[in-house]
Amino acid sequence: MFENILFFISSFLVLGGATMVVLSKNLMHACIFLLFTLFGVAGLYLTLGADFLAAAQLVVYAGGVVILMLFGIMLTGGTENKENRFGIEKIPGMGSVKTYIVAGVSILFIATVVLKIIANYMRHYQQTDLPEYMTTVERIGHSLLTDHILAFEISSILLLGALIGAAMIARPRKS
């Protein structure tokens, strides 16, 4: 019962947030709606029994990525809807009617293909008994440090490389 309510609230947040990220004309508002979508995905993780992932999603995305995006928006001219300065066709930064038509046609094409695959799969799917909810933190920790230790270490090297690379790329240069 409770998980159904949480599922409906979360799916409303996900669908509404994703729609508004597509349609919003203001870049700052799109970023805030992305935050709503990420909260909704965290709620969906909770209904799926993934407590550690929900917490990681909230900490990393709401605390890290969205704040970083907001900094990026504010450092690069705010929410001005500028056209391109070079080139012949001037298209505003947040998209014109033409680009939205192109996007609509292509997602219609992809939607028919993907929904066909999902429908074919759902016809042959039988719902079995779901496992009980239980905490996954211990199992995730055990699995990360035994079976997936190589990927764990490589991801730490990846994060170090991303840190140094981002600092190198964005440093101010004299010229």
Place this chain on the structure above:
Amino acid sequence: MVTLGSYLFLSFALFVAGLAVIIARKNIIAMLLGIELMLNAAALNFVAYTRFVNSNIDGHIMALFIIVIAAAEAAVGLAIVIRFFQLRESIHIDDAAQLQN
């Protein structure tokens, strides 16, 4: 009744929204928002299959690595955007049409 299909449909809607953002927008930061949406759709699929089909923990591990890689990608992508803004004073994707000078 909440089944696997509802999660698959939500993930599909997220992916389509991200794709529409990437195609329709011409602002580089807005396109990065679309990439975040698509990565979340993939991670949601992994976790849904973990609960409904097999109950081992590998899908959770995969979603965790997707979150890590999304964070790294956002940091490096925004650094590139800021550098591009220093050079060209623009964050329009069509202004990035030259390899040198």
